Amino acid sequence: MAETCAVVGIGQTKYSATRGDVSIPGLLREAASRALEDAGCGWTDIDAVVIGKAPDMFEGVVMPELYLADALGAVGKPMMRVHTAGSVGGSTALVAASLVQAGIHRRVLTVAFEKQSESEAMWALSRPLPFAPPTLAGAGGYFAPLIRAYIRRSNAPDHVGIMVGVKDRENALRNPYAHLHIEDISFEMVAESAMLWDPIRYLETCPSSDGACAMVVADEAAGDRSPHPPAWIHGTAMRSEPTMFAGRDAVNPRAGRDCVADLYRQGGITDPRRQIDMAEIYVPFSWYEPMWMENLGFAADGEGWKMTDDGSTSFQGDLPINPSGGVLSSNPIGASGMIRFAEAALQVRGQAGEHQVDGARLALGHAYGGGSQFFAMWLVGAEKP
């Protein structure tokens, strides 16, 4: 079976709308250098480099792993570039882990990034759909009808989406790397913000960010010797399904349910709500928090919104969701999935600083992409599996 492996180093950039102070390689090196420093190793200790990002059109560089080879110390090493739509940051971490799990490498550096200020991501995301008039404007245009379907199915009250928008921005105030630091965030501010794609308001939407996130994934021996506590990987899973076909449930997709079932089987999880201490999940629009609570098995179908409503997912709740502020507070698209994976690892390492969840021993990192069709997840723990 797969070799035991761990996250031994994590590095993030400060996320912001425009990182005009650094070039693309400068942005990646900022995250990668911090991850190496955290892991207590140098560039030469790295056996291979795996990078990930969303479409090349966001920066206008075709297959940027070629250009970035020098900046990431990859010369003379294997280097790969993953692209699986919005889930890519998670998938990239999984490919890096896979190299160690396969017993091929001891230490792999993985970096995911986006420098969205180089282009206009909203239009790059307005992909024409077959047999449909080109009326989409950004990812919100795609996901709003799915959210409306969720609200109809579950009879969730309107204020739940607003609560998520408030909660994640409050969480972001405890995370120095977060893009959005809205000091006076309030229910009224979110409720009164402009309606962009009904029912998604402006402050229920993720920002457009520049940023990079990096991790060093290492084998068991390197994990045992790491200078800071490692986050041991207890399970990894990915699932995909086609964008559309008759009968597909795009609101509560089977690919997500199958993916998490695989993950829980690997991690020996039978009661996720009780056994898992916290989760960093991909919530680009506020309503995706309750939707994913159901898809991930934390709540019964139709009940996910109650977890938000009763405060269970808040920083003080019994299952804190996105204490980092989540995608709603920082969204360098290609990195957003990896940030979820890295933040879950930070929590079980006890290194999340002001947004540390007390007693976090087992955490879930989650990413999704495409038309809610690509899923990547991992389960990390303070103890060895």
Added chain:
Amino acid sequence: MRDVAVVSFAQLPNVRSEDKRNEVEMLMPVISEAIEGSGIPRKEIGFTVSGSCDYLVGAPFSFVTGLDAVGAWPPIQESHVEMDGAWALYEAWVRLQHGDLDSALVYSFGKSSLGPLRDIMVLQLDPYCVAPLWPDSISVAALQARAWLESGHEESEMAEVAARSRRDAKANPMAQLSEERDPATLLEEPYLVSPLRRHDCPPLSDGAAAMILAAGDLAREVCERPAWISGLDHRIEAHGLGVRDLTTSPSTALAGRHAGGTDVEVAELHAPFTHQEPILREALELGPQVTVNPSGGALAANAMMVAGLTRIGEAARRIIDGSATRSLGHATSGPCLQQNLVCVMEAR
């Protein structure tokens, strides 16, 4: 390492412009052929991974619809690299090493006909200092050819590679360019970008390919002569053309050493430009006894993102059909052979 083999490979005939079918319609027959050729039921394939490039299609997420050709329902374990399909093969091989899955589908697609490829590939270069100068892909290859010639070679060596490749391609029904030409007459033609003549350059091709990998007993069960992967490695070099010795390919040499690329009978080298074949031959220390590019290579068909995987597929085919016992497939990526992958296969 766990024993993993190529048990099936399929490709579309390469054409200048596949204007009747979109990418999904191109992939459907080729994926079905590879799966049916393997004898493994589609629903039992453990892992799926593909390689493609959004900039060829001119749209983001071009691989997403590719999934429609796979039959990904119930949901599958699937991944994608924005690289040649050869690197998708690498990811699949790594995944099969975990031991819990026994088979994988690897595929890639590329339509060079959809845009001005020479210009599109400029966007692969350093975006701050090189791309703004707009050196197109043939001009960049010409810089390497010039450096190679000045290191003590003749243009006639390049013409011989072109003539041999296009002659061998006559036996390959999937090839796009095949002809019988005398190398001496090729040298009478004008330069396209000095010192490259038209025959030194690859054709613009549309194509797709799919491959099935199987591990251990499953491979033996479904294939009479599996092409066992005895070594697989890839390495990258610096990007800046000015910091590399363009007359050699150290990343190929390194990958070849790690993959154990010695004593092969056949080598399929991904050398889109004629001068790159001898550079790769030297890096891999292939002697005159090694048959190089019997398919005609990338000089006969060069669908972007597909041509590398196809080299490995062609090298595997020689093992599977019994015409060789040990073969090598090579793939390249980036300007002037910046990144290289070597896959060594053998009969057992």
